[in-house]
Amino acid sequence: MASTVDPRFKMRYTAEDNKTTIQSRLKAEMQTLAMMVPPQETAQETSEEDAEAGCAPKKKMTLGSYFKTAEQALPLNNQKSSVSCELESYLQSSYLDSEGDPLKWWKEHEKIYPRLSKVAKKYLCILATSSPSERAFSSGGNVVTCLRSSLKPDQVDRLVFLAKNL
Template sequence: MIARVLEQMKAISQVLTGDRHARSLIPTWQDAEVLESIHKALHPLSEFTDALSGEEYVSISYLKPVLHLLATSVLAEDAEDTDLTRSIKTKVLAYLNDKYSDLNTQELLDVASFMDPRFKTQYISADNLPAIKARLKTEMVESARRTHNQEKRSRTETAQNSPSAQASWGKAKKTLGSLFKTSAASSALPLPLEDVVEAELNSYLLTPVIDGEDDPLAWWKVHNIHFPRLCKMARKYLCVPATSAPSERLFSTGGNIVTCTRSSLKPAKVDMLVFLAKNL
């Protein structure tokens, strides 16, 4: 709005000049200076806000880099800034620092940035990096053990519920290849799960970062075979939206569906209609 007023300042003055009852509303140079100061401080924030409010791409991992960019560049004081511009920048930075000062929130943002192959450890403090790695290792080990237990339980139930083919047709003959396979398997000791997770994490850190315009989800889809346990962590953290804008859009969609003339819709039907509206 302010940008539009500044753009049309000359036209606005000419229109108001032609009406003697509205001449007092003609913007003065002081008004223009105030608008320019506000515009200079807030205009860059609108671009970042629009980018972080999207829902068709990963946004949570952008927060840490964006906060760093705002503090070091966009909202940093400039020698040409007016007092009003400096005041706005200072208050905005103070608000952002207070909003994201919670330790749990900071840790979440660090983990999300770590799981994004565009950033990894670039925006994570060196003091916080060991804690982030330890958290991911613990979650990867727990997830792997849960998956192993579920698969083991599923195999047991399948074996109990279905008759064995060997029991029906007799004992199957062994091949020479099966004997060598058994020998090789018995001689190779499996690595502890903690060591496997550590190796996978270190291997991920050694891979080069990708371009900032690339899709991190597409990267994880390709490298899922190399980092199967870490890929689960990427799905867990990178799906978090950076802002509440997606949920607010969902509320607006629900408001457009449940109108005064459709107030008797059942909750299940509303869920179906909202789902179709957002996914078709």
């Protein structure tokens, strides 16, 4: 699914028989993320109030506020159609250059594709390499040698931590 939300590839390298499955999973995830995130209007009002006050107090949610957000939400059929339209619009838009940064692209197009940008940020932030974990294992192999084979696990953890952070 990560390659689908990457504007450099979209569905270019996806097999034809998998496209409908991926699109339906993507639509379902867009709907669940849209339900979980509070409306943008309330978030902006809170941030403006915090800026005026000079501090960041947390606003308590009352029972009435839950009903208010439920009333503001789109009906399920309208939400499904808007999610479908948003996804189709994204898939029909032009590809990003292969040298371009997909996260910057999503930042620029966040207003056009609000639900899909949340899904993209969720999947594109995952590190695509195992280098950091490989480095940790390598430093662990350097710490635990034949002469230090009887170290207890807590000591090994501390020595690896020191080796990586000093």
